[in-house]
Amino acid sequence: MKYQALVDGKTGDHELLLGNEAAVRGALEAGIGIAASYPGTPSSEIGDVFSIVAKASGVYFEYSANEKIALEVVAAAAASGVRSFTFMKHVGLNVASDSFMTTAYIGTRAGLVVLSADDPSTHSSQNEQDNRYYARLANVPMLEPSSPQETKDYMVEAYNISEKLELPVLFRTTTRVAHMRGDVVFGDRRPVVRRGVFEKDPARLVPVPANSSKMHVKLLGKLAEARYLSETSSLNRVVDVGVGGRAGVVTVGSTFNYVIDALEELGLSARVFKIGFSYPLPLDRIREFAAGVDELLVVEELEPLMENDIKADFLSHGTRTPVCGKEELLVPRVHELNVDVVAKALASHFGVPLHVPASGKVQPWSSPLPSRPPVLCPGCPHRGSYLAVRRAIRELGIPEPVFASDIGCYTLGMAAPFSAADYLLSMGSSVGTAGGFDVATDQRIFSFIGDSTFFHAGLSALASAIHNKHRFVLTVLDNRTTAMTGHQPNPSMLTDAVGDPAPAISIEAVAKAMGVPFVKVINPYRVAEATEAYKEATQVDGVAVIVSKQVCSLLLDRAKRAKGIWQTFQVDRDVCTGCLTCVHDVACPAIFVSEGKAEINQELCDACGVCSQVCPVHAIGVKK
């Protein structure tokens, strides 16, 4: 079994692990019994690993339909005395936040950890919100590791803190920690407690107004205790760089790595206060630390949260050590930091020259290089769906259609030639915003949602649209998986998170049962039929649902290879007229232009056949 070491690795063993893999080992060392999640990058690999190791480790793991449900599953499990774990990307916590906020009021019996993987620089997200605010909003303690080793170690500590305070702990990573790989030394695995007993205690567990006002008071008492734990925690520690440093630097998370490397690169000495238990901050210790240095530099990614807390604290205590933060150091409030950005800020602050390789920097390539943004894969079924919609719109002469998009691979339909994403907010927003465009304009609305996203946040939005008589064409791009995050299952599939058989919910049956007047299942690889279906759907006075069903080409490709099927399409250069309709209408990465005619990259072609259907002279066929 892959990841066997995570299950039966012994104390002192070590393994090269991704931060996300280390989080799983940490959870196992903490003896969790239940984990639940909805996949989201940069947290996805945590679930991928649990899918493989859960059974072997005696842990229950599920993919819930969304992050709020996942949080509710683990909150109830922890209330029943089972150590529990949920993990999600930063925007997932927005979805879960309704229940998360009240979990803080109600508290927990067994340890409860909520991991939020933030994505500064939006490598794979719609925003770069700083979820450290959530610890402050909910009044819960927060830990932030800097490396895979710390991710593992802090997980164990997070469960101890959670049980000491009877509070959920927010565990915040960022892309550069979640997707950092490093050596991790294992500790002991505490035995798994998989089942507990729920003991009733309504005064504590049911936040009706009479109870909740008392709960808030109690919560603030726990927060004061949390502050004491932070003040005495070994997760907050001083690291000396060089000798006799007169400047102090307070830093946290991945930024700690950049600060240390930048100081060493610049040959500067400094005292670095590394924060690991980051909310509440150990302000007494930071004040003492500040008394021993000439100035305090706060270096943190995104929002100036530690900086503001420290500045306010120093003001109220009359601490005179100057504090330099975002503005003073010119550390940007946007995007992720790195050694280059931090070194530049420190070099400028301390008036030392920035390190430049003595050999000199290389000259860039003289002209712009062709860009290579992420694109729909060769054979991606979404390409056929978008092609059919575009053809139907063109043939019917529909002016200015609006494309309400959603979160998934299919957002890549935004690019030319499809230009099929005009507006996007969040998971499930395609359905709600389609209704908004319908009532606000006279334009025709086409919205697109994935199968997993449909169950995540599309169902209640669809009910709302039907009841309010909105008119639009909703395509459920049903590629039989949660593709963008790495092929996790969803409720429309026949297997669950750990590969056991599960009831599959039919999207078309759900739509029909809800009263959608037009529901049609299409195969996006059959362009003419799909186009006709869209023409029909646009005539419907109400919500029309098209379920575009075709398995993700990466999975199809894998299945075909396993069976030894290796099929590709090729262009007959004697027949090709060089009209390039295939290039311009299909925009497949496998098709390129060679001496004025289309050519198909045989390594990339996945034999979906869509290009062969748009070729006006039938020059494209299966390679014999």
Place this chain on the structure above:
Amino acid sequence: MRRVLAGLSSACDRGEKMSSLNVFFAGVGGQGIITGASIIARAAIAAGVDAVMSEVHGMAQRGGSVVCELRLGDVHSPMIPEGEADLIIGFEPVETVRSLIKANHHTVVITEVRPIIPVSVSLGGIAYPAVEDLLAYLRSQVAAVYAVPAAAMAEEIGLPQAANVVLLGAAMGTGLIPLELRTIRDTLSRSVPSKALEANFRALQEGFELTRKV
């Protein structure tokens, strides 16, 4: 826990205190870039050399630019600062050129020569530069450039997916990576299915011979 291999010194001219080797991988999603980098990292750990890696997953399953950064030795940040790569392993010529932001004049570059034409070019944007021009540019900027027809070599071996292992072998052939070839072989034998092991070993050896001879 940080372990530094005695004698490991950076080929680039960074500060005296640093003792590290920075390897930057660039290519196109689906080429086995993270797998290739992980093999060196795991082999390094097995040999007692500290290794950290940074990779970005997500929005580019196949077809988008992908990079992966590997640092051996005494460093904290898994990302290589600009101009500080000692070795660049490019899996596609344009992606190799794009990654030169991480290079200095002492950097050694290994690059696949076969282009993968991006959709932006097919749709009539910027033309794909001539590979000879890309190689000439690389040679004018860095200490050494090894042009490796890794995809063609892997096809010749009968395992097209092993192009990344050919490049890995070529990287080992430069002698920059402070590890024994057999440590890489050991790691490979634990990472690839046994039926593909023979072909992978051949890919590694042929890549290795190619740069060692130069």
